[in-house]
Amino acid sequence: MAGSPPPVRTVARSDPTPIPLDILDLSHDGRGVARWPAGHAHAGKTVFVAGALPGERVLARQTARSRSFDEAATVEVLQASPDRVPPRCPHFGTCGGCALQHLAEDRQIHAKQRVLLENLERIGKVVPGEVLPPLTDAAWGYRRKGRFSVRRVEKKDRTVVGFREQDPRFVADLSECHTVIPRIGTRIAALAALIDGLKARREIPQVEFIAGDDTVALVFRHLAPLDEADRAALVAFAREHDFAVFLQPGGVDSVHPLWPQDPQLAFTLPEWNVVLHFRPLDFIQVNRGLNEKMIARALALLEPQADERVLDLFCGLGNFTLPLARLAREVVGVEGDAGLVRRARENAAHNALGNVEFHAADLAQDLGGHPWMRGGFDRLLLDPPRSGADGVLRQLSLKGLKRIVYVSCHPGSLARDAGFLVHERGWTLRAAGVMDMFPHTAHVESIALFEPGRG
Structure with missing residues (x-):
């Protein structure tokens, strides 16, 4: 892989016209690396192309420009790499949780x-x-710890739950996630519907999840106190889906169980006969x-x-x-x-x-x-x-x-x-x-x- 762009960039006005690009390498963050072709105003300048793989020819639209490199997104794959595979997740390309689902698993490593x-x-x-x-x-259903962002989107008249989009200003509107353990990944839509039905739906910015061998915990960060109806709704959801629910009204030390009263989180390392107990934000x-x-x-x-x-x-x-x-x-x-x-x-x-x-x-x-x-x-x-x-x-x-x-x-x-x-x-x-x-x-x-x- 070639070098990644710096994490902070200066964005200037971009040219929206799609341009054919030959992808030369893969960056450290999973984007294709190309150079603007002859005849382009910035011919020879490095451009990082989301959704492109080495050896491919793609039609790409510029999305950002800075002094040392530009950024673009793939509009169409004109000549595909033999290592390209169909992404499993319908949200791939928008959600920022994954970067390489379009690359064969054995080539990723x-x-x-x-x-x-x-x-x-x-x-x-x-x-x-x-x-x-x-x-x-x-390679799938492995992620046992993570954090979902939550946002009430008035234009959609509902609450969205997911990882941040590739543009981190937005929350990906997930219906499922194939990298998260199935007990969580298949219930994201249900989680979003739960939060949307709460009075405090605008006061919940994130939900963290973590799984032990027997218990899966959800930690609801809330910026205002929850009334009894909201607490009851959370308990009912926990009972229905067999989750432990914790509340976090403040900092890390404020985390406390809502239901059940004393949930136990632990995982086993069987080869060494070791059990490790942990707290939900550990x-x-x-x-x-x-x-x-x-x-x-x-x-x-x-x-x-x-x-x-x-x-x-x-x-x-x-x-x-x-x-x-x-x-x-x-x-x-x-x-x-x-x-x-x-x-x-x-x-x-x-x-x-x-x-x-x-x-x-x-x-x-x-x-x-x-x-x-x-x-x-x-x-x-x-x-x-x-x-x-x-x-x-x-x-x-x-x-x-x-x-x-x-x-x-x-x-x-x-x-x-x-x-x-x-x-x-x-x-x-x-x-x-x-x-x-x-x-x-x-x-x-x-x-x-x-x-x-x-x-």
């Missing part, structure tokens, strides 16, 4: 692998010794099947031994930490969210794991005062946010570590940190690969293995 390898080479100036086989799982990995495969690969790459001490940074609820505790002598998990740390400790106790401890720390700040920083470790696993792990890696003593496994949700920050480990700390990038946590989107999840020495 290879495109994401290109993103990772290009970032490693371009940003980090590193090449992995081995490219790991891509990890994939179910971070959990979106794709259950891929998450289990990811943990298995991370632990296989890390190779923790029964007499060793392991550090797990950005540990969250203990998604990696608790399986690690089944294998190592001692595991230390560190996380910036104090609420997640509390629940990680509860999960350790629930699973009767006495060889694991959790600490709260902002891993982007000065960590010199934290006692766990002075402890010796044999192996390191880290799963940072999109910003990466630059701050903690520059402070952490890597002496004595035998392996580092880095799980990443952003190939650019992984590439930057890989360059630091290799070129400034003297480590070797032994292996790297991609994992399709979000099929049909341009999101790239990846994993990398580092070992001491330059090989």
Whole structure:
């Protein structure tokens, strides 16, 4: 894939006349990359084309213009790529939840692998010794956590519920979603009808959903108090569709159950005999099947031994930490969210794991005062946010570590940190690969293995 355009653009007046374009590449956000042809006022300038694939010739209409690139949308495919497939979802092309449904599933993951390898080479100036086989799982009905936007549209005289459109000013009017778990994805229209019947329908801006093994929860954000009739309607909907319903009148800490009284949210990692309990707004990995495969690969790459001490940074609820505790002598998990740390400790106790401890720390700040920083470790696993792990890696003593496994949700920050480990700390990038946590989107999840020495 070629480089993506910057996230912020300057939009100027666009030419509405459709123009034939030859698509040269695929951008990091899933759009085709072309150049305006000879004779165009901006001939040679890069244009990103929504709905187009490499090797295609399309008729495209310009939608936005900026100094360094233009944007366009496909009006008609004149010559299709052999990798093009019919999108399953009727909302594809409008809804911003997916970017790659028109690309064959086996080609999507290879495109994401290109993103990772290009970032490693371009940003980090590193090449992995081995490219790991891509990890994939179910491509449909996998999304167990997400957020729907809600908007009352007076022109339609109804409430729409969905993800943001490709133009994020608007909410996609969804009737269904094939990437969301079926218990949610098939009930979006019913959810919209529910909200539209509430007195507070204009006061509900979003509904979050999250699923454990047995319970699916909906969290209704509301900007004004709900009267008894509205609360009763929500309870009736929950009973009918077997949902747990939570209300959120304010910040994250205001979330509380409406029905049932004490719903339990949890998922199992059967290979390690671990159960993880969570709250409805907690971070959990979106794709259950891929998450289990990811943990298995991370632990296989890390190779923790029964007499060793392991550090797990950005540990969250203990998604990696608790399986690690089944294998190592001692595991230390560190996380910036104090609420997640509390629940990680509860999960350790629930699973009767006495060889694991959790600490709260902002891993982007000065960590010199934290006692766990002075402890010796044999192996390191880290799963940072999109910003990466630059701050903690520059402070952490890597002496004595035998392996580092880095799980990443952003190939650019992984590439930057890989360059630091290799070129400034003297480590070797032994292996790297991609994992399709979000099929049909341009999101790239990846994993990398580092070992001491330059090989």
